[in-house]
Amino acid sequence: MSDRSKHRRRRGILLPGLALCLLLIGLGVWQVQRLIWKTDLIARTEAALAAPPVAAPETPPTGDFEYRRVTLSGHYLPGADTLVRAVTDRGPGYWVMTGFQADAGWQLLVNRGFVPETRTDAAERTAPSGPVTLTGLMRASQPGGAFLRSNDPAGGRWFSRDTAAIADATGIGPVVPWFLDLDRGDALALPIGGLTVVAFPNNHLSYALTWFAMAAGLAVLLHVATRQSTDPQD
Structure with missing residues (x-):
């Protein structure tokens, strides 16, 4: 195989692979950003639930007022x-x-x-x-x-x-x-209050690690594939 053919073969493997690798890294970074946002949301919600009640406003406060x-x-x-x-x-x-x-x-x-x-x-x-x-x-x-x-x-x-x-x-x-x-009132009376579920799934760290691991694995495969494409025996 000529050097020009080897170069084209290497580029045909490397460029799409690098684009996909960058995409996977970007998805990992996005999940890290989501992790920071979710952690802050959980902390603010837990603080709101633990705080003593305040007078109800007619107009919702700016920002996140739920709970x-x-x-x-x-x-x-x-x-x-x-x-x-x-x-x-x-x-x-x-x-x-x-x-x-x-x-x-x-x-x-x-x-x-x-x-x-x-x-x-x-x-x-x-x-x-x-x-x-x-x-x-x-x-x-x-x-x-x-x-x-x-x-x-x-x-x-x-x-x-x-x-x-x-x-x-x-x-x-x-x-x-x-x-x-x-809030919950008489436990034996209907309707039954206090059943609000306050739960925020927070799997963003595992998602981020998965995307980064896939990017690392793809980088290794690209390295191996490009080395093989330039092997003198080809």
């Missing part, structure tokens, strides 16, 4: 609850979303908790009447629906806690763009 513990006073609005499909460690069922009038003059939706799908009788989950003080976690509205399942307001089928759509469907008027996940 912030808040408290507010007011009364539940009359009207039917909205049942939103849910699966918890207690099995399938529904979140019970109820309108609430805050003493500060604005309205929101409160996720009062979970009811099993076999216990959806309204008589078992009557909201308290009169003034109450609530404590729970701020949660961002969930517009649209769930994966492959869109909310159907006309049919009364809900798969996500879309505050604006639920408020419109129930006719309670404008609500703030977040809802309250109520």
